[in-house]
Amino acid sequence: MERLDIRRTGYLAPDAQLLVKAAMADLAERYGDGEGDATPVDPADFEPPNGCFFVAYLDGEPVACGAWRSHGEDGTTAEIKRMYTAPHVRGRGLARAVLGTVERSAREHGRRRAVLETGDRQQEAIRLYESVGYRRIPNFGYYRDHPGCISLGRDL
Numbered sequence: 001m002e003r004l005d006i007r008r009t010g011y012l013a014p015d016a017q018l019l020v021k022a023a024m025a026d027l028a029e030r031y032g033d034g035e036g037d038a039t040p041v042d043p044a045d046f047e048p049p050n051g052c053f054f055v056a057y058l059d060g061e062p063v064a065c066g067a068w069r070s071h072g073e074d075g076t077t078a079e080i081k082r083m084y085t086a087p088h089v090r091g092r093g094l095a096r097a098v099l100g101t102v103e104r105s106a107r108e109h110g111r112r113r114a115v116l117e118t119g120d121r122q123q124e125a126i127r128l129y130e131s132v133g134y135r136r137i138p139n140f141g142y143y144r145d146h147p148g149c150i151s152l153g154r155d156l
Contacts, residue, residue: 004094005057006101011043015055015062023084030121039142045069052105053082056098063089066098068106071115078106080116083125095128107156115153117141126150
């Protein structure tokens, strides 16, 4: 039986960076832009109480990640970032488990709403988000004017 362990870690931790780099490579391949997600990110964005970064380990192997950071001025909204699952373990519910952990953390830090940006070439991600209650919202953020941008949000 496989053992899943989801741990809060720093954005710059080696396992976190391993997964972030894999996520950027995956996005670069999907969108053909060579860079992945160019949204400006400050590692401090993912330090409590303004955010958290999580790595999921399956039998000790880092295989998925996800995070939230504060969004907006009023301190009640979390932006979901860096959701990624390694290809060899997709389809096992890991992304759903990581997203649940990320959302719980955001709630525990006073956030009442979550928002995120994804892209039209990430249909599996869109299906996941919609299955847990995310709905389309006006585009925001770095890619708001990009034709493939899809912004989603939900109350926590």
